[in-house]
Amino acid sequence: MSLKINIRHQAGTLDLQAQFKVEQPGITALFGPSGSGKTTLINAIAGLIKPDSGTLTINDSTVFDSATKTHMSPRKRRVGYVFQDARLFPHLTVRKNLFFAHRRATNRLPENQVDAIIAMLGIGDLLSRRPAKLSGGERQRVSLGRALLGNPDILLLDEPLSALDQARKEEILPYLEALRDQRRLPILYVSHSIDEVARLADHIVVMDKGRVRASGSVFDILARTDLAPLTGQFDAGAVIPATVTGHDPKGGISYLGCAGHQLIVPLLPSANTTTTHASTIPQQTRLHIRARDVMIATSIPDGISANNILPATIAALTPVGTGNIEAALHLGHAAKGRILTTPVIQARITNWSALRLSLEVGQQVYAVIKSVTVDGKLRDTDA
Amino acid sequence: MTLSPAEIDALLLSLKIAAVAVAGALPFAILAASALTFGRFPGRFLLDAIVHLPLILPPVVMGYLLLISFGTRAPIGAWLLHTFDIRLVFSWGGAALAAGIVSFPFQVRAIRIALENMDPGLHQAAETLGAGPFDRFINITLPLALPGIIAGAITAFSASLGEFGAIITFVSNIPGETRTLPLAIYTAIQTPGGELAAARLAALSIGLALFGLVISEMAMRGIRQKLTGQVRP
Numbered sequence: 263m264s265l266k267i268n269i270r271h272q273a274g275t276l277d278l279q280a281q282f283k284v285e286q287p288g289i290t291a292l293f294g295p296s297g298s299g300k301t302t303l304i305n306a307i308a309g310l311i312k313p314d315s316g317t318l319t320i321n322d323s324t325v326f327d328s329a330t331k332t333h334m335s336p337r338k339r340r341v342g343y344v345f346q347d348a349r350l351f352p353h354l355t356v357r358k359n360l361f362f363a364h365r366r367a368t369n370r371l372p373e374n375q376v377d378a379i380i381a382m383l384g385i386g387d388l389l390s391r392r393p394a395k396l397s398g399g400e401r402q403r404v405s406l407g408r409a410l411l412g413n414p415d416i417l418l419l420d421e422p423l424s425a426l427d428q429a430r431k432e433e434i435l436p437y438l439e440a441l442r443d444q445r446r447l448p449i450l451y452v453s454h455s456i457d458e459v460a461r462l463a464d465h466i467v468v469m470d471k472g473r474v475r476a477s478g479s480v481f482d483i484l485a486r487t488d489l490a491p492l493t494g495q496f497d498a499g500a501v502i503p504a505t506v507t508g509h510d511p512k513g514g515i516s517y518l519g520c521a522g523h524q525l526i527v528p529l530l531p532s533a534n535t536t537t538t539h540a541s542t543i544p545q546q547t548r549l550h551i552r553a554r555d556v557m558i559a560t561s562i563p564d565g566i567s568a569n570n571i572l573p574a575t576i577a578a579l580t581p582v583g584t585g586n587i588e589a590a591l592h593l594g595h596a597a598k599g600r601i602l603t604t605p606v607i608q609a610r611i612t613n614w615s616a617l618r619l620s621l622e623v624g625q626q627v628y629a630v631i632k633s634v635t636v637d638g639k640l641r642d643t644d645a
Numbered sequence: 646m647t648l649s650p651a652e653i654d655a656l657l658l659s660l661k662i663a664a665v666a667v668a669g670a671l672p673f674a675i676l677a678a679s680a681l682t683f684g685r686f687p688g689r690f691l692l693d694a695i696v697h698l699p700l701i702l703p704p705v706v707m708g709y710l711l712l713i714s715f716g717t718r719a720p721i722g723a724w725l726l727h728t729f730d731i732r733l734v735f736s737w738g739g740a741a742l743a744a745g746i747v748s749f750p751f752q753v754r755a756i757r758i759a760l761e762n763m764d765p766g767l768h769q770a771a772e773t774l775g776a777g778p779f780d781r782f783i784n785i786t787l788p789l790a791l792p793g794i795i796a797g798a799i800t801a802f803s804a805s806l807g808e809f810g811a812i813i814t815f816v817s818n819i820p821g822e823t824r825t826l827p828l829a830i831y832t833a834i835q836t837p838g839g840e841l842a843a844a845r846l847a848a849l850s851i852g853l854a855l856f857g858l859v860i861s862e863m864a865m866r867g868i869r870q871k872l873t874g875q876v877r878p
Binding site: 309310335337339351392409 | 769
């Protein structure tokens with residue numbers, strides 16, 4: 263499974279020059295502001311537009327090469343495309359929409375997998391309806407199913423949630439997470455919402471004004487403060503991998519492990535299912551810790567409601583905005599002169615606090631974490 | 646109000662001629678509308694002009710042009726007669742040809758509007774889902790253009806029922822063969838004491854036109870409801 267992109271394309275004011283590779287299953291987010299060329303890029307991958315020059319390779323098959331004048335038609339590229347506006351065929355029932363690509367595929371998905379996808383997306387009850395009778399969320403689920411049933415080599419999602427309100431987004435996100443975790447399919451996910459990206463993506467390609475500004479794992483990219491102007495200032499913070507290690511339903515809490523440290527969060531909804539399937543513990547998850555939810559203490563604070571106080575070492579202190587400092591903190595205390603490779607979280611503090619505590623790079627401190635986002639839901643950890 | 650056998654003949658003949666005219670012209674109308682909407686070729690403007698010609702030419706001129714092309718001694722007419730033993734002049738088939746050509750622009754215009762209003766995004770979606778050009782035309786374009794096709798067909802059917810000049814010029818006014826409702830009304834008016842018959846036939850024409858209008862409105866409403874899920878007042 264691989265996707266290699268190296269194209270140039272001029273369209274209106276956009277000058278797209280993109281070069282990157284996707285070599286792993288999972289979700290790669292194409293992230294950037296409107297007009298940065300994200301949709302143009304996936305339209306080129308799908309074959310809906312022909313780039314001015316360059317090459318495009320999907321799974322060792324060159325679908326576009328300006329040097330040899332290769333431009334494979336979209337229907338032969340084995341690409342599943344979920345459009346922002348779903349684009350279901352209004353004159354066909356949900357069933358006929360779903361099976362549109364399946365009936366035309368050269369290597370059809372086996373029946374049991376078809377049933378599994380319909381079950382996973384929860385659209386089995388909608389089959390005889392017409393698109394006009396579906397809600398926005400249902401439409402996107404059907405659109406996703408239609409693309410998957412074509413048995414594609416790669417799935418392209420163009421802001422599939424942007425036309426939906428928050429409640430409808432929450433309705434779809436679990437399906438996308440299930441898709442990421444259950445099917446070994448590379449997914450290119452176009453988004454301008456950092457929250458969606460932080461929750462779903464394994465890798466991020468940051469785009470701006472037609473260029474790729476950075477690409478790498480979601481944890482590395484979101485930890486980079488130099489990309490903050492692109493990834494967003496306000497909710498900036500760190501996304502770090504973690505493991506669900508246990509639940510205490512009586513105490514109403516769940517335990518998470520992260521780089522050898524333990525975090526306590528309110529009981530996760532997955533607790534109910536994991537008690538019956540003990541094998542799913544430990545379970546991989548990811549935490550989004552916002553910089554404004556992290557405080558810094560020079561010694562372990564006493565008599566404080568916060569449950570999560572982790573030892574940390576200051577990696578960098580960067581002034582942001584007026585009167586604020588963003589501190590990058592490696593989890594754990596490093597011996598003097600040793601470089602830590604543990605995950606980095608961010609803390610936003612005022613200049614005055616930094617001055618008062620005379621913070622400096624390399625100093626051993628304690629990070630007091632007020633709340634973390636697990637499974638896309640913000641959870642206060644001191645309540 | 647009872648109709649005489651000759652009047653019933655005229656009514657049935659009119660319906661037959663209009664139906665054959667519309668059905669025969671439909672495939673060409675779809676082709677022409679598609680070419681005018683999606684085609685990028687030299688001579689597109691010329692095609693557009695030819696398609697609209699029957700709309701702006703006097704029907705008598707259309708009938709005359711048909712006569713000099715399809716008459717038994719005219720180039721196409723002679724060839725048809727010798728090769729297939731088909732004679733269009735003075736026959737109901739010729740009347741259908743005249744009606745089909747005169748009402749052709751109505752069909753093309755309605756289908757073209759439907760095609761132009763179609764969401765090109767659906768075509769892109771169908772393409773990524775593995776449908777080739779012909780596949781997309783049959784399974785996406787035509788079903789979605791159906792409201793336009795029906796609207797065009799009904800308008801053209803009404804226009805065919807009412808066609809007078811081209812028919813009388815090309816195939817004359819032969820009872821039971823080419824005497825359609827408008828020609829029968831004309832004949833009745835020309836005949837002394839035929840006022841009552843003319844009034845009866847005129848009333849019949851008006852009823853037929855209203856009936857067509859209602860049928861078309863009902864068909865459109867049904868399709869629109871199917872596509873959008875909304876019932877419009």
